[in-house]
Amino acid sequence: MIESGKLDDARKFHARMRSGGVLFGAVLESVLINALMRSGRSSEAFLVFGGMNDRNVVTWTSMISGCVHNGRPEMAFPLLVEMMESGVPPNDFSFNSTLQACAAMSALGQGMQVHSLVIRSGLEDDTRIGNCLIDFYSRCGSVDEPVLVFDSIPDPDVVSFTSLISGFCKNRLFDSAAGAFVDLIRCGVNPNEHTIATILMACHHLLGKQIHGYMIKAGVQRNLYASSALIEFYSRNDCYSEAWEVFSKLEETKSVVTWSSMISCCLRDGREEDALRVFYEMISSETQPNEYTFATLIGACGNHTDLLPLGRQLHGSTIKLGFSSDSRICNALITMYARNSAIKDSETLFDKSATPDVVSWSGVISGYFQNGFPERSVSFLCRMHRRGLTPNEYGFSSAISSCGNLSLLDQGRQLHSLALKTGCDLNLCVGNALISMYSKCGCVDAAKSAFDAMAARDTASWNSLIHGYAHAGRGTEALQVFDEMRNPAVPDGTTFVAVLSACSHxxxxxxxxxxxxxxxxxxxxxxxxxxxxxAVDALGRSGKLLEAARVIGEMPFEADCLAWKTLLAACRRHGSVELGELAARRVMEMEPKDSASYVLLSNLHAARGEWEEVRRMRRMMEDRGVRKEAAWSWIEVGNQVHAFVSTDKSHPSTEVIYRRLEELNAQMREEGYAPALVPSAYEW
Incomplete structure (x- = not known):
């Protein structure tokens, strides 16, 4: 029955005969257990196993192996122990299956016990067990043990070498992996497609080219598995033309992995149109894209706003093909919509996700920050933490940056503490966010401490600290940091904005x-x-208004509104009406609806007592429909931000606030403080 595919009939027949007192024996029931495990029916296999009176090594090994293949590796080691306690000695298959289970769980201690049992059983020279031990130790993060096991194998085969190379790659020992591959060739062992694919993950460009030459000589260039790895190798080394040549020579033998590798290569090289063309050719060849293909293309759509319509089409295709629940695709869609300002779509996808992971949460947190919702970004990270999930560096950096934008110093410190506990504070983007957050909250010394604590720094790190000092009015210290920066890092345009601002302050x-x-x-x-x-601001603050105007006139391109507005503000500060009127006219020509130029020029006239000009500016604003929006200020009290405008009376504690202000004003007058009041005809 089992050989003819009638497993259900065999299971029913077995149950009926057992209830009638018929004993099948270990051999037949082991066959049934193995068939049930292969069909994913592990619970039924355990029922059969539990009812057996006689169990041999095949029975136990079928159970151990079946647990590994059915995602229940935690059951393997206890079964091996119970097997030995029952007096049945394990064989090489029993040990191999148990080692696979230990590797799947990274259970180093249990695996080492199995290794000890292997030695006691006299099977330490068995090549297959040696290969399993190499894989086990490598997957558990051990570095020396795989080499010791490999050296103890009397006659290592291609699987032995491939396991060792793979182990080195898993632990990022790429030079050792390349050395092992060279040893394989010297020993006269022919690498297979798995060996080649593995070493191509680790080797440098020259060795990869040599391996490509070996593939041509050995006739494995058109092997799909090895060719996909070769395309990925060339893609990783920015060799697009070589990757395309390998891909083109596959002709009609391309698989979904090959197509997906080429699409990824196009995107990595910035060739979005070529990636889409390859994708359309893939569809035309009747090759169905897999989850990786969709996740890669959707990720690319998140980097270009004009590709959002295509991203929506891909979203629809994933739903039709039943891929929408895949975590990689879901996370790629969340990020794509967030980066294209479709934050509502991103929220909807997150809410529909059955089990959102760290990447899902971080995608929404970053999306809120990127789309101007800093309060939601911080709130969402706190909600994530309450759910027992640890944010990653992207979630932390977005939420900490949001705290900086909101001047939430206490909240930012709490997130800094959480990042310290999780070890994320050492990450580059988190460190940069901390520098920026503390600087924006006015704690430049704390920003400097965060800067000093960073293990590695990039240009953004230096820029954030220079900006922090400049905005705090500590220009001399900002310039000192710039002098220190020029050796380890390369200044960019943002650096010089900060430096020039520091010079101004x-x-x-x-x-x-x-x-x-x-x-x-x-x-x-x-x-x-x-x-x-x-530069205009620096000259204007120093009272060098004519030089500031000369800088604007000598610009190699037409001066924008910002330059003229900066000059106008300097004229307002130093009372230069003629030059101020010139600057104001230029600003009004460029941005007639911007209230700043009207207000600055009006205040300039008011400071000189020219009230008719003030009224004229007011009428001009009314005629042109220009309105000045009230400027908001905010303060954090008890982890809550309170926002207000001038003469604001909307706060629930308005009476208390204004009473306290009157008390402070009275106290200042008693101590002889006389505020410098600039008369103005109108409340702006």
């Missing part, structure tokens, strides 16, 4: 001009409109 107008003139020659960074605006 420190009163170093001449030094700002020097940086502006030399940044391209010394560092290869061409000045942008933002850099010129910073």
């Amino acid at each position: 420190a009163g170093h107008a001449d030094r700002a001009l020097e940086h502006l003139k030399t940044m391209q020659r010394r560092h290869g960074v061409a000045p942008s409109a933002a850099h010129y605006a910073c």
